[in-house]
Amino acid sequence: MAVAFDLDELVGRARDGQHRAIARLISLVEDANPRVADVARALTPFTGNARVIGLTGPPGVGKSTSTSALLTALRAAGKRVGVLAIDPSSPFTGGALLGDRIRMTEHATDPGVFIRSMATRGHLGGLSWATPQAVRVLDAAGFDVVLIETVGVGQSEVDVVKLADTTVVLLAPGMGDGIQAAKAGVLEIADVFVVNKADRPGADATVHDLKQMISLARREIRGPSWRQPIVRTVASTGEGADDLVRALAEHHEWLVTHAELPRRRAARARDEVAAIAMRRLRAELADLRHGDRLAGLADRVVARELDPFAAADALIEDLRR
Amino acid sequence: MAVAFDLDELVGRARDGQHRAIARLISLVEDANPRVADVARALTPFTGNARVIGLTGPPGVGKSTSTSALLTALRAAGKRVGVLAIDPSSPFTGGALLGDRIRMTEHATDPGVFIRSMATRGHLGGLSWATPQAVRVLDAAGFDVVLIETVGVGQSEVDVVKLADTTVVLLAPGMGDGIQAAKAGVLEIADVFVVNKADRPGADATVHDLKQMISLARREIRGPSWRQPIVRTVASTGEGADDLVRALAEHHEWLVTHAELPRRRAARARDEVAAIAMRRLRAELADLRHGDRLAGLADRVVARELDPFAAADALIEDLRR
Numbered sequence: 001m002a003v004a005f006d007l008d009e010l011v012g013r014a015r016d017g018q019h020r021a022i023a024r025l026i027s028l029v030e031d032a033n034p035r036v037a038d039v040a041r042a043l044t045p046f047t048g049n050a051r052v053i054g055l056t057g058p059p060g061v062g063k064s065t066s067t068s069a070l071l072t073a074l075r076a077a078g079k080r081v082g083v084l085a086i087d088p089s090s091p092f093t094g095g096a097l098l099g100d101r102i103r104m105t106e107h108a109t110d111p112g113v114f115i116r117s118m119a120t121r122g123h124l125g126g127l128s129w130a131t132p133q134a135v136r137v138l139d140a141a142g143f144d145v146v147l148i149e150t151v152g153v154g155q156s157e158v159d160v161v162k163l164a165d166t167t168v169v170l171l172a173p174g175m176g177d178g179i180q181a182a183k184a185g186v187l188e189i190a191d192v193f194v195v196n197k198a199d200r201p202g203a204d205a206t207v208h209d210l211k212q213m214i215s216l217a218r219r220e221i222r223g224p225s226w227r228q229p230i231v232r233t234v235a236s237t238g239e240g241a242d243d244l245v246r247a248l249a250e251h252h253e254w255l256v257t258h259a260e261l262p263r264r265r266a267a268r269a270r271d272e273v274a275a276i277a278m279r280r281l282r283a284e285l286a287d288l289r290h291g292d293r294l295a296g297l298a299d300r301v302v303a304r305e306l307d308p309f310a311a312a313d314a315l316i317e318d319l320r321r
Numbered sequence: 322m323a324v325a326f327d328l329d330e331l332v333g334r335a336r337d338g339q340h341r342a343i344a345r346l347i348s349l350v351e352d353a354n355p356r357v358a359d360v361a362r363a364l365t366p367f368t369g370n371a372r373v374i375g376l377t378g379p380p381g382v383g384k385s386t387s388t389s390a391l392l393t394a395l396r397a398a399g400k401r402v403g404v405l406a407i408d409p410s411s412p413f414t415g416g417a418l419l420g421d422r423i424r425m426t427e428h429a430t431d432p433g434v435f436i437r438s439m440a441t442r443g444h445l446g447g448l449s450w451a452t453p454q455a456v457r458v459l460d461a462a463g464f465d466v467v468l469i470e471t472v473g474v475g476q477s478e479v480d481v482v483k484l485a486d487t488t489v490v491l492l493a494p495g496m497g498d499g500i501q502a503a504k505a506g507v508l509e510i511a512d513v514f515v516v517n518k519a520d521r522p523g524a525d526a527t528v529h530d531l532k533q534m535i536s537l538a539r540r541e542i543r544g545p546s547w548r549q550p551i552v553r554t555v556a557s558t559g560e561g562a563d564d565l566v567r568a569l570a571e572h573h574e575w576l577v578t579h580a581e582l583p584r585r586r587a588a589r590a591r592d593e594v595a596a597i598a599m600r601r602l603r604a605e606l607a608d609l610r611h612g613d614r615l616a617g618l619a620d621r622v623v624a625r626e627l628d629p630f631a632a633a634d635a636l637i638e639d640l641r642r
Contacts, residue, residue, distance in 0.1 A: 036630070037628070037630035037631075040628040040629060040630050041628040041630070041631070043628075044625050044627075044628040045625060047625065048623075048625060132629075262623065265623050266616070266619050266620055266623050267619075269619035269620075269622040269623050269629065269632075270610065270615050270616060270619040272622070272629045273615060273618055273619055273622060273629050273632040273633050273636060274606055274610055274615060274633075274636070276629055276630055276632075276633035277606060277633040277636045277637050277640075278602075278603060278606060280633060280634075280637060281599075281602045281606075281637065281640075282599060285595055285598060285599060285602075289591065289595055294591050294594060294595060295587070295591060297594055298587050298588075298590035298591040298594055299587055299590075301590040301593070301594060302369075302583065302586050302587050302590050304365050304366060304368065304369060306365075307358070307361040307362045307364075307365040308361060308453075308590065308593045308594045308597055309357070309358035309361050309362070309597055310358075310362070311590075311594040311597075312594050312595075312597035312598040312601060313601075315594060315595070315598045316598050316601060316602065319598075319602075320641060
């Protein structure tokens with residue numbers, strides 16, 4: 001049964017910083033509620049102010065602890081911070097991350113912090129579709145910074161870059177071939193590197209390797225140059241978190257100075273609009289699936305009367321009718 | 322530059338068992354070559370005979386070794402076998418699986434075996450789109466069995482079920498909470514369980530846990546009942562591989578007896594046709610993206626003149642025009 005609610009009043013309460021209203025709005029957009037478009041329309045006038053920062057990196061580098069340490073440092077600097085923790089969990093890993101989430105509850109009583117885990121499991125395009133909706137809620141609710149933390153498995157670390165103004169890639173010493181393996185991916189996506197667990201043996205070597213990778217890659221880079229900084233942290237003690245806050249501020253400054261911020265946000269809007277359009281088309285296809293039309297075409301494919309491409313053409317023609 | 326080729330001649334050579342022709346056809350469909358629909362049309366009359374078996378399970382259970390052992394046992398039983406090894410590798414894990422692949426080269430000189438690794442990295446819907454195309458090639462080429470092995474990270478273990486007649490879920494002792502974590506997912510998807518590394522301590526306990534899970538789950542299952550067997554193997558020595566071949570044959574028999582095989586294949590055809598239709602729509606959207614239309618709409622979203630849902634509506638209207 002649909003429960004009636006006053007959207008403008010809900011948005012108003014979210015903008016007053018009421019966590020329950022913020023949570024309610026995120027649930028509305030996350031579940032692809034039919035009113036999601038109304039919610040977006042109601043929020044849009046209040047958006048565009050939050051800095052969106054993505055954190056990613058391979059498993060075991062301490063992403064959750066780093067998010068928590070960064071959160072503490074940003075709070076000390078007077079920023080209100082929203083956190084979206086993206087879990088692209090599979091049937092085989094589901095639930096493994098609970099311990100990490102629990103650690104974040106140290107911020108749970110702080111009204112200037114809002115933390116939300118978003119499970120993208122089973123949602124095709126879940127991250128790319130639902131996350132910008134949730135970012136919009138936090139932006140409109142007046143958070144200065146929105147942190148998007150990913151679990152770093154699969155496609156999500158690439159997707160998060162598309163959503164963030166600034167992408168932080170975390171690495172740690174003692175990951176063996178980790179950096180080598182990560183090389184191709186992270187150089188392209190990182191705006192800021194963090195070498196976490198910097199008190200452990202091998203940290204110097206990791207920083208050294210990273211510096212070499214960066215200087216090699218720089219030869220091929222075009223356009224306005226941003227020198228990716230490497231910040232050393234020990235997230236468990238908070239060491240280096242202030243350095244990271246400074247590096248993030250410098251990158252934001254650079255984005256503004258070089259007109260890179262509007263460029264990135266326009267790219268993000270293109271992705272989002274395309275994702276929404278795709279989802280609508282997918283829903284229309286699903287309607288055709290539940291009808292007899294797809295089933296009838298599929299039966300003819302099984303009977304080898306029709307190849308699946310010809311069947312898909314027939315299905316799309318129905319969609320256009 | 323496009324290279325002209327004679328499709329019927331290529332299909333003929335593939336049906337003669339020429340590996341180069343088979344590989345060429347898979348490359349054609351994998352790369353979404355413009356002629357992929359022609360290839361599907363040319364292959365369709367020769368399809369429908371191969372048994373498609375999916376192998377999945379969490380990392381570390383020995384999937385590659387098990388695939389290899391099963392391959393040996395199927396060859397000894399006189400079957401021609403095609404293998405598709407699906408690597409949904411991320412920027413952080415890319416390349417890690419090379420060692421596993423190399424082990425499979427022991428079958429490389431056997432003309433009755435064809436092995437192909439398919440990287441789905443970066444392909445949205447890559448597995449669900451490209452794999453059935455590759456299965457069609459192997460089916461038409463006259464392989465009796467097509468094995469689809471997944472790396473078991475992310476969404477792929479769920480997708481593979483949709484492609485296979487029979488799904489084998491591999492587990493191993495000493496995985497700690499692995500079985501508990503896997504429980505929800507694997508009970509739904511497994512037709513046959515394998516407990517690999519059955520010579521290790523804890524194998525009995527793993528089999529025991531699994532039996533309990535199965536009998537608990539059976540209470541809730543509707544429809545024609547298939548009792549999921551548990552096969553113990555030591556894939557590194559080949560022990561138990563013949564038992565697995567027998568269990569697979571029994572499941573195939575059951576599928577046929579209960580009219581479940583045509584039901585599964587019709588479901589698969591529905592998924593495939595829908596995936597092809599979706600890909601076509603996505604390509605049409607991409608055309609709009611590269612035009613000015615999406616960029617113009619996105620700029621209006623950044624300027625907060627338009628919310629992204631209204632922009633998506635406008636984009637879809639263009640698509641229909």
